[in-house]
Amino acid sequence: MRLIAERIQAAWEAGKVCSLVGRGCRARVVRLGRLAAAGRIEPALALQLAREAEALAFCFLPLPAGDLDADR
Numbered sequence: 001m002r003l004i005a006e007r008i009q010a011a012w013e014a015g016k017v018c019s020l021v022g023r024g025c026r027a028r029v030v031r032l033g034r035l036a037a038a039g040r041i042e043p044a045l046a047l048q049l050a051r052e053a054e055a056l057a058f059c060f061l062p063l064p065a066g067d068l069d070a071d072r
Helices: 002-013 019-037 043-057
Strands: none
Touching: 002 019, 002 043, 019 043
């Protein structure tokens, strides 16, 4: 799980995915890892769901930089 979370974080830090979506997907992967470690979810299912979260993160390109309030 850690590798998937790291890949998602690296992608948003590099500007390859939307940081908003990337952060949420990374948080989901981290939680899945914790749930699996606690025995609350099967490790195979946790891995499948983590891979889905990673795929979702890569579906959203970053938004343009800048503060909208500064345009007013």
